[in-house]
Amino acid sequence: MMGRCTLHIALLVCFSTSALAVSYKLLGFQLRSSSLECQELLLKLNGTSKYCLKDRMNFEIPEEITKSQPFQKEEAILVILEIFQKIFDIFSRNISSTGWNETTVENLLATLHWQKEHLETILEEIMEEENFTWDNATLLHLKKYYLRIVRYLKAKEYSTCAWTVVQAEVLRDFFFLDRLINFLQN
Amino acid sequence: MFSLLGATTLVLVAGAPWTLPAAVGGINLKSPQNVEVHIIDDTFTLSWNRSDLAVGNVTFSADYQVPRNDTWLKLPGCQSITSTKCNFSSLKLNIYEEVKLRIRAEKGNDTSPWHNVDAFTPFEKAQIGPPKVHLEAEDKAIKINISPPGAKDGIMWALDSSSFTYSLAIWKNSSSAEVRTKTVYPRDKIYQLSPETTYCLKVRARLLPRKIGAYSPVHCIKTTVENKLPPPENIRIDAKNDIYVLKWDYAYENVTFQAQWLHAYFRKIPGSESGIYLIRVQASDGNTTSVWSKDKRFDPQLQSVLAPPVINMKSTNDVSLRVYISAPEESENKSVNQHYSVIYEIVFWENISNAERKTLEKRTDLTFPNLKPLTVYCAKARALTADERWNKSSIFSDPVCEKTKAGNTSKTWLIAGICVALLSIPVVSYVLKLLLRCIRYVFFPSSKPPSTIHEYLSEPPLRNLLLFTSEEQTERCFIIENTNILTAVEEPDQAGEDHKKYNSQTSQDSGNYSNEDESNGSKCGEDFPQEEAE
Numbered sequence A: 001m002m003g004r005c006t007l008h009i010a011l012l013v014c015f016s017t018s019a020l021a022v023s024y025k026l027l028g029f030q031l032r033s034s035s036l037e038c039q040e041l042l043l044k045l046n047g048t049s050k051y052c053l054k055d056r057m058n059f060e061i062p063e064e065i066t067k068s069q070p071f072q073k074e075e076a077i078l079v080i081l082e083i084f085q086k087i088f089d090i091f092s093r094n095i096s097s098t099g100w101n102e103t104t105v106e107n108l109l110a111t112l113h114w115q116k117e118h119l120e121t122i123l124e125e126i127m128e129e130e131n132f133t134w135d136n137a138t139l140l141h142l143k144k145y146y147l148r149i150v151r152y153l154k155a156k157e158y159s160t161c162a163w164t165v166v167q168a169e170v171l172r173d174f175f176f177l178d179r180l181i182n183f184l185q186n
Numbered sequence B: 001m002f003s004l005l006g007a008t009t010l011v012l013v014a015g016a017p018w019t020l021p022a023a024v025g026g027i028n029l030k031s032p033q034n035v036e037v038h039i040i041d042d043t044f045t046l047s048w049n050r051s052d053l054a055v056g057n058v059t060f061s062a063d064y065q066v067p068r069n070d071t072w073l074k075l076p077g078c079q080s081i082t083s084t085k086c087n088f089s090s091l092k093l094n095i096y097e098e099v100k101l102r103i104r105a106e107k108g109n110d111t112s113p114w115h116n117v118d119a120f121t122p123f124e125k126a127q128i129g130p131p132k133v134h135l136e137a138e139d140k141a142i143k144i145n146i147s148p149p150g151a152k153d154g155i156m157w158a159l160d161s162s163s164f165t166y167s168l169a170i171w172k173n174s175s176s177a178e179v180r181t182k183t184v185y186p187r188d189k190i191y192q193l194s195p196e197t198t199y200c201l202k203v204r205a206r207l208l209p210r211k212i213g214a215y216s217p218v219h220c221i222k223t224t225v226e227n228k229l230p231p232p233e234n235i236r237i238d239a240k241n242d243i244y245v246l247k248w249d250y251a252y253e254n255v256t257f258q259a260q261w262l263h264a265y266f267r268k269i270p271g272s273e274s275g276i277y278l279i280r281v282q283a284s285d286g287n288t289t290s291v292w293s294k295d296k297r298f299d300p301q302l303q304s305v306l307a308p309p310v311i312n313m314k315s316t317n318d319v320s321l322r323v324y325i326s327a328p329e330e331s332e333n334k335s336v337n338q339h340y341s342v343i344y345e346i347v348f349w350e351n352i353s354n355a356e357r358k359t360l361e362k363r364t365d366l367t368f369p370n371l372k373p374l375t376v377y378c379a380k381a382r383a384l385t386a387d388e389r390w391n392k393s394s395i396f397s398d399p400v401c402e403k404t405k406a407g408n409t410s411k412t413w414l415i416a417g418i419c420v421a422l423l424s425i426p427v428v429s430y431v432l433k434l435l436l437r438c439i440r441y442v443f444f445p446s447s448k449p450p451s452t453i454h455e456y457l458s459e460p461p462l463r464n465l466l467l468f469t470s471e472e473q474t475e476r477c478f479i480i481e482n483t484n485i486l487t488a489v490e491e492p493d494q495a496g497e498d499h500k501k502y503n504s505q506t507s508q509d510s511g512n513y514s515n516e517d518e519s520n521g522s523k524c525g526e527d528f529p530q531e532e533a534e
Helices: A002-044 A050-055 A073-091 A102-129 A136-155 A160-182 B002-028 B408-443 B451-458 B496-506
Strands: B033-040 B043-049 B059-065 B085-087 B099-107 B115-120 B132-137 B142-147 B165-172 B180-184 B187-190 B198-207 B219-222 B233-240 B243-249 B256-263 B277-284 B296-298 B310-316 B320-326 B342-350 B356-361 B365-368 B376-385 B400-403
Touching: A002 A073, A002 A102, A002 A160, A050 A160, A073 A102, A073 A136, A073 A160, A136 A160, B033 B099, B033 B115, B043 B099, B132 B198, B132 B219, B142 B165, B142 B198, B180 B187, B233 B277, B233 B296, B243 B277, B310 B376, B310 B400, B320 B342, B320 B376, B356 B365
Parallel strands: none
Antiparallel strands: B033 B043, B043 B085, B059 B099, B099 B115, B132 B142, B142 B187, B165 B180, B165 B198, B198 B219, B233 B243, B256 B277, B277 B296, B310 B320, B320 B365, B342 B356, B342 B376, B376 B400
């Protein structure tokens, strides 16, 4: 009886992992399209001005993101979700000083929100089905990095130049995000 | 010896003041036990147990240390505490960095050794507190408005306030009530409730990956009297060629409707295309209005945009039809096909009979073999997302019809087959004949000797085989010189003695003979028995 039970569970785990494996590839396709859309919208927001050069800041993006350190698929999803969540949080803040087109910003937020929700659903499923371990250090470093950005914005009182610097930084984040998405394809 | 004794006592006495207070401190003051750190939202609490021997005015003090600084700093709110817990929330820490704490007991000038708390990261240790809930009752639904846990300007969830997911437990305020749990949004409605009933609910927040918060206190509310006009039901959106049509069901007539939409993350925006929308409809008969219908989530990306594929059909020579499927033409709106892997559902039927055959294929080039010749078949295809989770499908493409060929090749094959068969019959029969002959030769030999031998044996008087004499051929020769004796040499058909007689008589002569041979008639000479036979 127990033997049969364990066999059933083993089969279920095997099939569920293979079923999830299939959707990772699809998820990768879909994440790429979202990332591309977000980058296009970000580029639409006119920004750079030479007066803002003095406000540049090194936010020290975590090394785990910049170095092409390999990630497990589940960990990659965690990190990607974190990035989408934080970028959504940043652009939900006060952008009144920028003079940016509000529709573009709302489109960006809508895309980020959609992607966030979708990833959250998938992650909840993964949490239920699998029992994988991940290294919290990467997530903590990411949170610290985004806290630096938010503190910078607050310190500069959400000025135009501060937002311009942040816009450039977030665009750079999407570049690294695309690299992370590649880990889902393998 | 006495000097030695004196020296040791001196050393002992001198040494005593060093050790004694420490010994006294060690005995009197032990460091606190079971020291724990609890963090709920922005409230940081340190708690411990007194050591058993602590008596009188014992106070406790704590220090903290951050990674970049090697010095221990005083922990605010935890200096000279008389009770067994303290609150150090006023300390502005970097919640994502590790911090070390230590605590000791103090009594006057005496202090216990430090009790070191394991290093921890505040964010990791933090627990999610209860969210704040605001309720509003309707007749068959309850509106909820959830505020995220923690203070508005708190630091713990400062960056995560929009990342919380909430789950709600609701039950009727009666005994043996069933508890229903569901995931809700910060501003949401709970439907399918009974009017004029008291419901109780509690909410908790969750932060992925692994943080689950505490439940809020239980809130109870009574639903209102049933509304005269019910809200519209079964709201759905049909997408046809990028035109979205909103449809709903309503039981009563002579009512007007009003529809509203909203972006899913609750901001007021003038039109945008991407993202999730919420749509609701309200009915009104002039005097009263119904409550708003259930919010219909509408995701344009999920709803439509899978364009139907382009299908082509060609008839091939062997009475089958080859189907080619290609991706739809590029339309202005971004097609989702390129982002998702699609499979195709192909419906294939005979034009007259309408008996359909459905297949799901990933290939874009397939053949339907073994069809009836000179018949019209039709096919149509639609695209489906390969992953069922997305569950999107396009509309069917326009059907294409094609007539199968006459199957000439089969006829020619038949004729060729017949010819081959006809040709092969004599070949086969010849081979069979040979075989039979062979078999007969081997297994059923005839008793007749071969034909050449048979010839000999068939001549009755001449049984030369038995006589064993060589055949002689002689010619009639005429001796011209010796006119006296004309001897006719005849074929020796008698015994050897006669033969000899003749020889002696004619030995002198060599005669001519009538043969046209150039050689002389030496054959007719004396040596003729030795001459070769014919």
